[in-house]
Amino acid sequence: MNTLIYLNQKNNHLSDYSKELLNIASNLTINTNANIYLVSLYSESLINLKENLKDWNIKKIFFITNKDNSYIYPTKISNILTALKKDLNIDMIIMGNSLFELDIAPYLAEKLDFDYIPNISSFLLKNNQIIFQRLVYGTKALEKSIYNLKNLVCIFNNNINKNEPWKINHKKYNDIPINFINYESDENILYELKDRVLKKQKKYPLETSKIVIGVGKGIQNPENFQLIENLANILGAGIGVTRSVVDHGWRPEYEKIGQTGKIIKPDLYIAIGLSGAMQHVAGVKQARHIISINNNPNAEIFKYSDLGIVGDLFEIIPKLITYFNNL
Secondary structure (H helix, E strand, O other), X not given: OOEEEXXXXXXXXXXXXXXXXXXXXXXXXXXXXXXXXXEEEOOHHHHHHXXXXXXXXXXXXXEEEOOOOOOOOXXXXXXXXXXXXXXXXXXXXXXXXXXXXXHHHHHHHHHHOOEEEEEEOEEEEEOOEEEEEEEEOOOOEEEEEEEEOOOEEEEEOOOOOXXXXXXXXXXXXXXXXXXXEEOOOOOOOOOOOOOOOXXXXXXXXXXXXXXXXXXXXXXXXHHHHHHXXXXXHHHOOEEEEOHHHHHOOOOXXXXXXOOOOEOOOOOEEEEEOOOOOHHHHHHHOOOOEEEEEEOOOOOHHHHHOOEEEEOOHHXXXXXXXXXXXXX
């Protein structure tokens, strides 16, 4: 089963999420004669990835170059991946769950007439088939589906194999060949890009922070987030929020944690003023420890917590800030 990975890699240091996708591909092809191919948008810093990738059995790397620095349309990337599928006899294409990849995958599945499986939270190989699990219906149900290992476009959530070490290459390609594919925006596009806004880079990104503070609508209004930011700066913590906070317009979409947002695995997750809805818990349950603060003793989040504090967050958080400042 030949596998193609689309890697949304931005620099010459492999992210944990990129390693996870490589691990998944290695698991899917273990004990077979199948090959793994890798595709990524090219930048000068990425060329050094060739050395890092020797730990996995990558047969060939394809870099998509964009010489005129034009906007990269998902439909065009789908066309490039379609051509590679035909040339390399690809059975499965796997991607991460960034917004860009979520744009590419449906186009690609339709062009190839492949099955499209998004939001995969776990998988198991059994009897030459693969069993996927993913939350559906707004995370109210867990879907289990079985597919043959062929004709699949798969979107994997991050952090689905927290306790699994990085896989070591068994085939050991000592010199991975690199091919370059030139991106040319020459197709008829059904929409026009009007503007691009770069998101503000966070000091402590959710994906890599050892401590994350999660905030629900119990914070009451956006002005009260200054209190959370003060605590986060002291602890060196990232800040994430529930879907309801984003829906109220209090914080940006990219801070949302949960099945429809980011899945994280910090050493410590501090849940403040959130109830513990299933779709949110799906994004934090891999945290090593969970501490919750809520004025409702029956809040669902306490069922998943190592330590629960029942009380008013507007009284507790200032006391925590004072305590940590005096250490």
